[in-house]
Amino acid sequence: MRMLLRAALTEQGFTVFEAEDGVDALEKFESATPDLVITDINMPRMDGFGLIEALRSGDIQAGLPILVLTTEASDEKKARARSAGATGWIVKPFDREKLGAAIRRVLH
Amino acid sequence: MSMMSPIAPSRMRRLTVAQGDSLASSDPEVVFTTVLGSCVAVCLHDGRAGVGGMNHFLLADPPTMANEDARLLNRYGVHSMELLINAMLKRGASRRNLKARIYGGATMRRGLGEIGNTNIQFARRFLDNESITILGEDVAGVAARRVEFRPAVGLSRCNIVSTQPVEQIIKIPTPSGGDVELF
Numbered sequence: 001m002r003m004l005l006r007a008a009l010t011e012q013g014f015t016v017f018e019a020e021d022g023v024d025a026l027e028k029f030e031s032a033t034p035d036l037v038i039t040d041i042n043m044p045r046m047d048g049f050g051l052i053e054a055l056r057s058g059d060i061q062a063g064l065p066i067l068v069l070t071t072e073a074s075d076e077k078k079a080r081a082r083s084a085g086a087t088g089w090i091v092k093p094f095d096r097e098k099l100g101a102a103i104r105r106v107l108h
Numbered sequence: 109m110s111m112m113s114p115i116a117p118s119r120m121r122r123l124t125v126a127q128g129d130s131l132a133s134s135d136p137e138v139v140f141t142t143v144l145g146s147c148v149a150v151c152l153h154d155g156r157a158g159v160g161g162m163n164h165f166l167l168a169d170p171p172t173m174a175n176e177d178a179r180l181l182n183r184y185g186v187h188s189m190e191l192l193i194n195a196m197l198k199r200g201a202s203r204r205n206l207k208a209r210i211y212g213g214a215t216m217r218r219g220l221g222e223i224g225n226t227n228i229q230f231a232r233r234f235l236d237n238e239s240i241t242i243l244g245e246d247v248a249g250v251a252a253r254r255v256e257f258r259p260a261v262g263l264s265r266c267n268i269v270s271t272q273p274v275e276q277i278i279k280i281p282t283p284s285g286g287d288v289e290l291f
Contacts, residue, residue: 001186001187001190003186004186042194042197042198044203070194071190071191071194071195072194072198078289082291086291087290087291088288088289088290088291089288089289089291090287090288090289091287092187092190092191093187098287098288099288101288102288102290105290106290
């Protein structure tokens with residue numbers, strides 16, 4: 001899935017950094033300063049909720065847009081992500097055009 | 109593999125896994141069933157959690173440049189496998205405990221030979237990349253198969269049902285995929 005996502009975003013002119021899970025993503029933040037984060041919910045070690053909460057707890061990433069891209073569709077989990085500080089919710093499988101449009105919208 | 113069940117057959121609930129479906133369950137009375145031609149079904153099982161799942165995909169990968177309708181992407185292996193694993197994890201399975209069996213990938217018509225083979229190769233490659241052990245396979249050949257899988261206990265059965273092309277109905281999944289909601 002990450003491969004497909006990378007291909008779809010690179011094709012639209014975005015530079016992509018990949019992470020295996022929430023812990024890996026936080027480690028990547030030590031060396032990268034992305035303009036936006038796209039995260040799944042179901043991930044090993046640290047899930048998407050944990051990642052969002054960790055990012056929102058720091059001043060530096062306070063305004064960073066975070067989109068959740070997941071197979072989950074429950075209102076409860078969506079509300080939890082929103083409460084944690086997510087910017088948007090996208091249900092997989094993703095549509096390249098809709099994803100690109102959503103990214104451009106939250107970046108501008 | 110034979111299915112020896114302590115549960116009376118009449119109590120078993122049979123759920124059909126259609127093209128594009130990825131189902132998981134820990135219910136001991138559930139049997140997943142599907143019929144495969146060149147499509148492939150992967151059965152996953154976590155013996156510790158007592159959770160199993162089955163998917164059914166049509167092709168390994170979506171065309172790279174195609175502007176494919178997001179609702180139809182479940183037909184492709186890469187999406188289907190992810191949906192299956194996520195469905196398993198949601199029910200308490202652990203990725204490191206997953207074991208797999210692969211079924212299908214037959215050559216049902218001349219000229220379609222590569223589809224079944226490509227699907228089999230995709231499933232093997234995906235499972236290898238995910239470090240999921242493949243316990244068994246019943247793949248390739250020229251005949252359609254019926255696969256039954258009891259997700260709670262991980263027992264499966266695969267029978268040859270026909271050497272004729274399988275009429276497969278493409279199920280359009282619910283139009284939720286790709287939807288974007290900004291908070």
